[in-house]
Amino acid sequence: MTTLSSHVEVLAPRRAPDDDQPAYAGTDDSLPADLTVQVGSGDAAVEKSVPLRDFVATAGTLTLAERRVIVEQALVLLEANYVHLPLKSAMHAVNPVQRLRLLRARLERQTDATMDPERAFHTEMSGIFHSVRDLHTNYLLPAPFAGMIAYLPFQIERCTEDGETRYIVSRIAAGIAAGTLTVGVRVTHWNGIPIDTAVAVNADRFAGSNRSARLARGVESLTLRSLRLHLPPDEEWVTVTYLDSAGVRRELREPWLVAGNAPAMADAGAVTTAAASMGLDLEADEVGRARALLFARRAVEQQYGASEPELSTTPAEAGAEVTSTMPMVFRARSVVTGAGTFGHLRIFTFSVEDPAAFVAEFVRLVELLPREGLILDVRGNGGGHIHAAEFLLQTLTPRMVSPEPVQFICTPLNLTICRRHAANPTQQIDLGPWFPSMEQAVETGSIFSSAFPITPVEGANAVGQRYFGPVVLVTDARCYSATDIFSAGFQDHRIGPVLGVDDNTGAGGANVWTHGLLSALMQIPQPDPETPYAPLPKQADMRVSIRRTLRVGALAGTPVEDLGVPPDVRHELTRRDVLDGNLDLLEAAGALLAGLPRRRLDVQSTAAADGTLTLQVTTAGVGRLDVYVDGRPKASVDVADGDVTLSVPGVPGATRLRIEGYADGELVAARTEPL
Template sequence: MTTSTRVEVLAPRRPLDDLVADESLPADLTVQVGNAGAPIADSVPLQEFVASAGNLSHAQRMTIVQQALLLLEGNYVHLPLKAAMHAVNPVQRLRLLRARLGQQTDATMAPERDFHREVLSIFHSVRDLHTNYVLPAPFSGKIAYLPFQVERCVDGGAEKYIVSHLAQGVSTATFTRGVEITHWNGVPIALAAAVNADRFAGSNRAARLARGIDALTLRSLRLHLPPDEEWVTITYLDAGGVRHELRQPWLVGPNLPPMADADAPTVAAASRGLDLFADEISRARALLFAPQAVDQQFSDVQAEVETEPAEAGAELTTTMPLFFRARSVVTPSGTFGHVRIFSFDVEDALVEAFVDEFVRLIGLLPQDGLVLDVRGNGGGHIHASEFLLQTLTPRPITPEPVQFICTPLNLAVVRQHKDNPSGIDLGPWFRSMEQAVETGSAFSSAFPITPVEGANRRGQQYCGPVVLVTDARCYSATDIFAAGFQDHGIGPVLGVDDNTGAGGANVWTHSLLKRLLELPQPNPESPYRALPNGAAMRVSIRRTLRVGELAGTPVEDLGVVPEHRRELTRRDVLEGNLDLLNAAGALLAAMPGRALRLTSSLDGGGTLTLQVTTAGIQRLDVYVDGRPRASTDVADGTSTVTVTGVAGADVVRVEGHAGGELVAARTQQI
């Protein structure tokens, strides 16, 4: 291997003449400047952006600290857990910061960056990606980025860090997709990733490391200050094993807007479970690496979608490309469906459309087995995540229950909305929280956010075996989805990390809490005050509990542990998850296959005729409008079942049994 080193620079929108002429570069190093445009429009170099930041007054800083204290003391459901598990005291740190601010003036206060760093550190100390200080203007809505992505994998038993994606038009002669990074700013890459992991909140080691790797190249400036360094020096090995160095300046540009409004007093905002960091990173990656999907998602032109089953190896067109990717994959174990779910973050009006599109996609994929992949999904609307579960199992879905922590402030919010004045019904939690004054209960009684009827209205739509693929970036509503998948025995969970991100909560913004205490009429006693300059905060308001065999176990900090564990390989990173899908296919092939297809007709005399096609099913039970009407033994193939005396019937449900167990079901409007 050569010992010489070449320094290359991936250019942003304008040529880096000042960097090329930088006298700090050693004389024996050559610099190659690419000719690419900035992958995100309106990007500027980091140093130019930083120069525009910083105008909070002393009074505005005091407001931020006082409101942070209010949220953590009065609303934060995980405060006792976090103090115990991580030996932290964020409330006392905020009190100390408030005391120090009280001794300062506009003339003597510390630089704004130091203030933001301290508040961010306090929020990060609880290692809760739901509980955030969101930076004010000009940080909000911006991302700092490098125009490539780094992923960790295992190759030949050794840990490797590979460049998996490059933004369109960005490259040098040797810095291409697939190069192996060995050092980051002179630090061995594994150590750099580990050090970076400690700077970013995560409930467990796997979650922290995953976010530390993400933050090597992408930083949401809503949640983190810009990098201290203006550029990064990356040492890497090219395809021939020759060592090179890349000097890449940080760029700052606008991110895609959020897909849902978290501040409006709506059911969607109150039913939100979202890792804001993961959501910001996911949208930024779409801008950088999938601009066509962004254009399609926001286009007024309706995508032309397939109506026939996907051919082996083919990808389906989806009307929601920032939410789904669906394809048929060929593995040594057979041909199966693969659906990637990138986000659950939809508004109330789109929850049903979200489920409709999922049902449409899985109906066009092979019915012999489905790989459901939620890696990197930071969550979103809890209803959307739990509504999907029913489509994959014949068993009734029990949504995860949630609890408030009992505080006077939470009680005031719940009392204001116990009679559903805004459409946000907090009535079920009110009685137990009111009684907590006498009982001393730390938490309210537990009730689900997701309506039970909505979680079971459609019933099973896919009868084949299903494997769920997770990683440590799965968080919040995706944690809830993975927990429900496991708790209802839908299928095995295959994890590329030891557990999911372990975000077990419903998250509300400071702005939402403020609005809730002002509805249905203004409340002069509300302690919430508007935050300055577009600053914001979020807090875990209700904690989620498991159901089934793990009933009552909190999701927070524990997450969902997969039954099967598999490291990503180099082929996974560079060849469309080839080895991971082969492993998932092997799991699917070992599971029993089922099929249950149903057509129905009702004549004028009240006789219902059912044509039922089955595989792997021994007995059919028929329910009409919820009442048992028929039961018959069947073999593989098509059977005809008739039910008389059901004139005016609306809904038929056919349940398939094998070995005495319910294994498949179909629900259909007559």
């Protein structure tokens, strides 16, 4: 444990309370003149934490030449690779390329003796990248910032109470002594600034594609920041003003601490399908792992530990959890609401190396949850592997899934990369579909290439539907990237209603590549001596939106970037949601599920020696069954709820069965099984 000072707590003076108003709980922002401050203990919630002051003393080792390399490489990425540059320049009235040119000119006039402090350089670089408000396009700080987090040992969340927006402490890290700063207290000021204003200031500093996304990150960054993407806080400690459980106004002075983060679960720099198919808000991913370190250490230990969890094979009882093999990815449980008992499945991230294993674990969990309905909760999910996100859709719908298509911006460098990888199966990266249109753009002047999906259509439909009850998707403004794509696909394929706690998802509609991946692609199949990519110094890195995504279905062709996915139904988080396990949110989701039809389609198949296939089928909410074997229609029968036996002759050697269930002529359930 790192201790900065002993914990001191002094009661603030109280005014005479009345029947309805707690002491100092009014809207008056002035503080009592004799208000005293309690000093936080500085206890570390993460091992090997150090005070911010000590950590900052180790920074500042970039030479002038290294700074020039970083600026030149940033110009390459933004000018020659960045797919959203025209959109962002127009939408946000910014010119990041010109800012980089000006910075380059300043560096040319400097010497090692006269160059600006390193913090000023990082501030300018971060500001340029943040100006486009694209959480895919980042300047990643070098050592010693890489892999580190700055944190306060508690979390603040926003909710609506008595018709007002309030900010309350929702979690405190285990083993931390914070005196009267307990879970549930209301925060009124941050470093002497009214909390609403402090959040707005943070929101403006941290990139976000829309207002909801910026405000969500404004709250999040009050107590937790990834130093890979953001410089350390300017202040060494924060002063939090809050109303304790008795309504007494107090102040807590808590020092910032710095620690190493939990390891990433996917390598975005390797030349792999996973790296080339990444759609990830790195900040959300970093913060998600950091939050697990602070508040869910058991999940971290299970995720990275060697021991195998004990798994259940029986359906979950009401109120029970289902243990996952991926505890930092999934949390599954059965929840009881006023409208019934439903499954509640959180997906914390799509950042996985193996999409097939991800889908298999999801199917295992969802089949142990109640059939009456599923609350699929992706709040705070910053995305990850786009294949994982789009492969998952098929398990929830009988319809064939159409993955979202993506486009490159047509530049000479992107054309060169696509030409080199027009057919590259050995490295699992094939850019062939995009190459012809980009080559034609030299003559046609097209801004963007033709659009093709990253996710293979076969993989997006290989497993088929596995959950047949109604599904509600819960989103917020921190849903980003692959989670935006998943949410858009959920809505575009009419799987169920989207219940949002914010006005929009994060609106990150792109595939993101790192500088390291781009550089590696120019070395395959043989090195290019004219490559514009140069090695970055001291673990510095950059990421860029390389391909933009477009929606399918009724909104086909609409970009996801900056627009996101608006919910079908809006729910304001309440105090009970923040402090008591999302009780009101679950009630709202349960009420939606209760009004939706419930289906069932269970199938057991037996093949006889003569090639006859016998099917034992149990249905609910289905009026007709159509049977396909190896893609060919074999039978169609009218059914009622209950059990039915079907005999399908003449299918020796068949390998694949698909049964489709219809109600009033509409496809409502389907099951695909290998034979």
